[in-house]
Amino acid sequence: GQNIDQPTEMTATEGAIVQINCTYQTSGFNGLFWYQQHAGEAPTFLSYNVLDGLEEKGRFSSFLSRSKGYSYLLLKELQMKDSASYLCAVMDSNYQLIWGAGTKLIIKP
């Protein structure tokens, strides 16, 4: 079966760095996505990785290793507004998105 695993919850301190991991097993691979979802709101697109390596976008970076079925989202200089759930999703061979359950990130002052 297809599976996306990510931690349920993480806590970090304002101004620090946090890494959210995602491992996946899917039938085929056409890219990995990270989305941010604030409580009660819709998911918003953060990043897309289809080749191995690191993609950087300001304070957020996303890494992919296809051979290991592994990705992480790195958030630097954490701000209180970064408190949200972070969803990992993989596009399978049918170009359908398979979603992880999300990681709730709690930022403490």
Added chain:
Amino acid sequence: IAGITQAPTSQILAAGRRMTLRCTQDMRHNAMYWYRQDLGLGLRLIHYSNTAGTTGKGEVPDGYSVSRANTDDFPLTLASAVPSQTSVYFCASSSGRESYGYTFGSGTRLTVV
């Protein structure tokens, strides 16, 4: 402002009633999707449409139907609601270019009692 509009924002529905959740996009995206999101579970695909006039079943299609008469609209119908359909429903669309991701509507919170 370009995006996806969902209606209603929230609804309490008696079991056995029929309900249509509306979804409209103005981005001319070909692909549209309906997801449900339940606590502790990932987004689960109910139905999708790759282009106007075509639809397909997702992971959890039972009890739901969709239509795609034109590019902009993608309504989701619950023929006879049951309490297990209590959830938050998100409509999403995609241009087909993966690097742009999916755009989501603001969601409909449905409670079936």
